[in-house]
Amino acid sequence: MPTVAESQTSTETDWVSRFADDVIAESERRAPGKPVVVASGLSPSGPIHLGNLREVMTPHLVADEIRRRGYTVRHLISWDDYDRYRKVPNGVPGVDASWAEHIGKPLTSVPAPAGSAYPNWAEHFKAAMTAALDELGVEYDGISQTEQYTAGTYREQVLHAMKHRADIDAVLDRYRTKKDPSAAQGKGGKKPQQKKVDEAELEAAEGSGAAAEDDGSGNSAGYFPYKPYCGNCEKDLTVVTSYDDDTTELNYTCSACGFAETVRLNEFNRGKLVWKVDWPMRWAYEGVIFEPSGVDHSSPGSSFVVGGQIVREVFGGVQPIGPMYAFVGISGMAKMSSSKGGVPTPADALKIMEAPLLRWLYARRKPNQSFKIAFDQEIQRLYDEWDSLVRKVEDGTVLPADAAAYARAVRTAAGELPSTPRPLPYRTLASVADITAGAEDQTLRILTELDSENPLTSLDEARPRLDRAENWITTQVPAEARTIVRDEPDKELLGSLDDQGRESLRLLLEGLDTHWSLDGLTTLVYGVPKVLAGLEPDAKPTPELKAAQRSFFVLLYRLLVSRDTGPRLPTLLLAVGADRVRRLLGA
Numbered sequence: 001m002p003t004v005a006e007s008q009t010s011t012e013t014d015w016v017s018r019f020a021d022d023v024i025a026e027s028e029r030r031a032p033g034k035p036v037v038v039a040s041g042l043s044p045s046g047p048i049h050l051g052n053l054r055e056v057m058t059p060h061l062v063a064d065e066i067r068r069r070g071y072t073v074r075h076l077i078s079w080d081d082y083d084r085y086r087k088v089p090n091g092v093p094g095v096d097a098s099w100a101e102h103i104g105k106p107l108t109s110v111p112a113p114a115g116s117a118y119p120n121w122a123e124h125f126k127a128a129m130t131a132a133l134d135e136l137g138v139e140y141d142g143i144s145q146t147e148q149y150t151a152g153t154y155r156e157q158v159l160h161a162m163k164h165r166a167d168i169d170a171v172l173d174r175y176r177t178k179k180d181p182s183a184a185q186g187k188g189g190k191k192p193q194q195k196k197v198d199e200a201e202l203e204a205a206e207g208s209g210a211a212a213e214d215d216g217s218g219n220s221a222g223y224f225p226y227k228p229y230c231g232n233c234e235k236d237l238t239v240v241t242s243y244d245d246d247t248t249e250l251n252y253t254c255s256a257c258g259f260a261e262t263v264r265l266n267e268f269n270r271g272k273l274v275w276k277v278d279w280p281m282r283w284a285y286e287g288v289i290f291e292p293s294g295v296d297h298s299s300p301g302s303s304f305v306v307g308g309q310i311v312r313e314v315f316g317g318v319q320p321i322g323p324m325y326a327f328v329g330i331s332g333m334a335k336m337s338s339s340k341g342g343v344p345t346p347a348d349a350l351k352i353m354e355a356p357l358l359r360w361l362y363a364r365r366k367p368n369q370s371f372k373i374a375f376d377q378e379i380q381r382l383y384d385e386w387d388s389l390v391r392k393v394e395d396g397t398v399l400p401a402d403a404a405a406y407a408r409a410v411r412t413a414a415g416e417l418p419s420t421p422r423p424l425p426y427r428t429l430a431s432v433a434d435i436t437a438g439a440e441d442q443t444l445r446i447l448t449e450l451d452s453e454n455p456l457t458s459l460d461e462a463r464p465r466l467d468r469a470e471n472w473i474t475t476q477v478p479a480e481a482r483t484i485v486r487d488e489p490d491k492e493l494l495g496s497l498d499d500q501g502r503e504s505l506r507l508l509l510e511g512l513d514t515h516w517s518l519d520g521l522t523t524l525v526y527g528v529p530k531v532l533a534g535l536e537p538d539a540k541p542t543p544e545l546k547a548a549q550r551s552f553f554v555l556l557y558r559l560l561v562s563r564d565t566g567p568r569l570p571t572l573l574l575a576v577g578a579d580r581v582r583r584l585l586g587a
Helices: 015-030 050-068 097-102 121-135 145-150 155-163 165-173 194-208 275-286 303-313 346-352 355-363 378-395 400-410 426-436 440-448 465-476 491-495 499-511 518-532 543-561 569-576 578-584
Strands: 036-042 073-079 141-144 217-219 222-224 226-228 238-243 249-254 260-264 271-273 328-331 371-374
Touching (some): 015 050, 036 050, 050 073, 050 346, 050 355, 050 400, 073 121, 121 346, 145 271, 155 165, 155 226, 155 271, 155 275, 165 222, 165 303, 222 238, 226 238, 226 249, 271 275, 275 303, 346 355, 346 465, 355 371, 355 378, 355 400, 378 400, 426 440, 426 465, 426 569, 440 569, 491 543, 499 543, 518 569, 543 578, 569 578
Parallel strands (some): 036 073, 328 371
Antiparallel strands (some): 217 222, 226 271, 238 249, 249 260
C-alpha cells in the first residue's frame, strides 16, 4: 500500500499537503522550534452536526500530515461551553419548554436533558461528539472555556481588553450600522447591509458551532467587551455600568432579576469576553497558526474579519492562516436518528458508514468545495465508489490525489483505523439485511453462498460494514420501502402468463442449481431473455434485449415481493433460497 508521501507527485493535486507546507513555513516564521498549533472551535449548544465536523476535520487532516513529517503538533479543540444558552432547540429528547428559563446562562449551568447521564447541557452534547472523534481517529487537546474562564486563566487578557476597550470599540465601529439619518442611508436611499450581514452571521454561527453573541455592551457609561454572568440568576443579561482601570472595580446590573453587584475584575471569574473579542484573544494566547472558518465568517464585519484586526491592534498577535470552508449538505434522511429534529450528527453518520469512508468524504474535497453526505440510496453508490478506489490502490492504477485521500482516510500518523476483513458490497449487505430482518443464521447462510470458492465462515468477517448496512436499513429506509418476500405463490399472476413468460421461468428454475452463487445468478437472470431470443447467454445486449430483460425482472419481482422493483435479483434469489424460489415461481 503506498504511503501519502509515495503517492504524491505535486501538492497541487493534494490540498492537505499544500496547507501543511504553508503551516510549517508559517510556524517556523512565527514560533521556530515550538509545536505547530492548529485549532477548531465547537459549541455544545445542542447536537453537534456534520457541518461542524468540517471545522475539525480540516485542521485534523493538515495536523496529521504535519505529524507524518515528524513535527510536533497540537490540535486544539476549544469547547465553547461557557457561551450563553441562546434558545431551546426543537425535538431534543428529554427537553421541553421549561428549559427556556435557563436562556442566558452558561451552557455548563444548564441542566442536561432529562434522563441524561451527564452533569449539564454542555457535557451531554460534548459526549456524542467526543465519541465520534475518537472513532474517527482525531487526535486533539480539548479545552473547556468554562474551565479556562472560571479558573482565571485569561485574567490578564480580560484586563488588557478592558483597558483597551476604546481601541476595540473603534475597530468594531468600522463595521457597525450608523444610527444617524445621514449615515443610515446609502445611495438611492437604501440602508447599508451590515445589520443583515451580522444577523445572518449570528444564525449561521449558531448552526456551525461558533458562539453567536453581540459585540459587547455599549451604554451611557461607554463600551465594554466583557459580560459578567449574574451572581444571582447566572444569566448574562447584565449591563456594565462602570469600570475603573486602576482598581479594576466593575459595577453591573442584571436586567433579568434586578441584581446589582460591585466586583474587582482582577479576582472575578464569572464572566467572559464577547465573541468577537474572545476569539482573537485566544489566537494570541494559544499562538494559533492554522484555523479554518466557515463561509459565514467571510463577510465584512464578521468574526474572522474583525478578529484579524483586533488580534493585531489590541493583543499584539497574528491572525491564523486557514481557508474558508464550504457547507456540508445531506442527501436525504428518511427519518432522523439521534439528532431528532435537527440536522444529522457525526454519530448518526457513523451508525451507517465506517469511519474511513466518512474521513474520505472530508479528505477528498478541498475545504472550499461543498459536498453532501448520503443517508439515502446514494450511500450504496458511494460505497461502490470507495470499493473501486480500494481496488485501484491495490493494483497500482490509482491517481496520486486519490491515493493521498485514501491514505488519509484509512490511517493517521498514529496507525491504521479498524477495517472490515471481508468488505462485501454494501448494497449486497443492505439487501440481505432488508430481506432477513437481521436474522443472523439466515444472513450467514446467504453471505456464505455469495462466493462458493471462498465462502464466508463468520459474520465477524463482514463486520463492521455489515452492522452499518443493517443500521441503514432499519433507521433510514421507510417501512413501506422494505422488502417483504411473499409467503404464497401469486397464482393469479402465474395463471395469466403467456408461453414466453412460462418458458422464462422454466429456464431460470432449470439453471438455479448450477448457478447458485452471486456471480452465477447474475449471469443466469441476465441470460434468460437472451436465450429466449435465440442468442448465447454472453451475447451483447441490444436495446430490444434490454427491454426484454427489464420485463423479465419486473415479473420476478412481482412474483417474489409483489413489487416492480427491489434488491438486486441475484441477491434476492440467494436470500429467498432455492426451495422457496421454486415454490413462489410455480415449479
